[in-house]
Amino acid sequence: MRTNSLKTAWRSEEATLGLWLSAADPVTTELMASVDYDYFCLDMQHGLIDYVHAVPALQAMRSSKGIPLARAPWNEPGSIGKLLDAGAMGIIIPMVNTVTEAEQAVSACRYAPAGSRSYGPGRAAPVLGPSYFEEANEEIACIPMIETEAAVENLEDIIKVQGIDAIYVGPSDLGISLGLGPGADNDAQVFADAIAHIVAVCHDNGIAPGIHSVPTLVGKRLAQGFRMVTVTSDTAAATDGARRALDVARDELSADRRSSMY
Numbered sequence: 001m002r003t004n005s006l007k008t009a010w011r012s013e014e015a016t017l018g019l020w021l022s023a024a025d026p027v028t029t030e031l032m033a034s035v036d037y038d039y040f041c042l043d044m045q046h047g048l049i050d051y052v053h054a055v056p057a058l059q060a061m062r063s064s065k066g067i068p069l070a071r072a073p074w075n076e077p078g079s080i081g082k083l084l085d086a087g088a089m090g091i092i093i094p095m096v097n098t099v100t101e102a103e104q105a106v107s108a109c110r111y112a113p114a115g116s117r118s119y120g121p122g123r124a125a126p127v128l129g130p131s132y133f134e135e136a137n138e139e140i141a142c143i144p145m146i147e148t149e150a151a152v153e154n155l156e157d158i159i160k161v162q163g164i165d166a167i168y169v170g171p172s173d174l175g176i177s178l179g180l181g182p183g184a185d186n187d188a189q190v191f192a193d194a195i196a197h198i199v200a201v202c203h204d205n206g207i208a209p210g211i212h213s214v215p216t217l218v219g220k221r222l223a224q225g226f227r228m229v230t231v232t233s234d235t236a237a238a239t240d241g242a243r244r245a246l247d248v249a250r251d252e253l254s255a256d257r258r259s260s261m262y
Contacts, residue, residue: 020233022047030060090141106163147173
């Protein structure tokens with residue numbers, strides 16, 4: 001089976017950088033996957049992607065060196081299993097707030113005896129390798145999301161659930177839960193304390209801390225100790241690129257108008 005380079009990097013305490021994919025367009029996915037990110041994550045929760053779009057997106061990523069991940073719509077074994085069977089090599093699971101919910105997430109990602117995942121990797125086995133069944137429990141990444149005040153309070157127990165490979169912080173939902181509102185970051189001390197606590201607990205337990213981010217925050221997140229940082233999204237990157245191109249074109253137009261006055 002294909003080696004999950006994310007898990008290899010995390011075991012060595014190396015940082016990994018990723019791109020979020022929200023657009024339901026395999027051509028966009030294919031173009032984005034040609035960029036040298038460490039992972040690409042299909043957003044099935046808040047993105048415009050449904051299962052019918054996820055399979056072509058995973059196909060579009062096949063030649064990429066980046067590891068294909070997916071954020072499941074919810075902590076539900078049916079949707080998690082289908083995404084893994086389609087070829088995702090890791091699942092980010094939303095709103096994991098308790099030990100029981102963490103155990104459910106792990107169980108959905110693992111074949112027995114480590115879990116309860118049903119067998120049927122229709123695309124995953126042919127694409128990821130003939131030893132898929134024997135190695136999937138080791139290579140698939142299970143990544144619960146910590147994004148509420150309750151989850152932060154329960155983290156020291158959640159993190160001890162066997163089979164968790166990384167924790168992924170949703171800063172907007174965390175901010176909302178703390179009474180601060182959504183956003184990639186927040187200056188409030190309660191938010192900073194929650195972030196520091198998450199990173200410390202992860203490092204103490206040998207689990208990679210991850211977080212959703214934006215380009216201007218990546219340096220800060222790496223300095224804080226995060227080892228899985230999503231840099232941007234396909235839609236944001238496309239919009240930013242179009243905006244920069246227009247700004248350059250308008251500057252050129254202004255220069256041309258000034259020169260034509262003399």
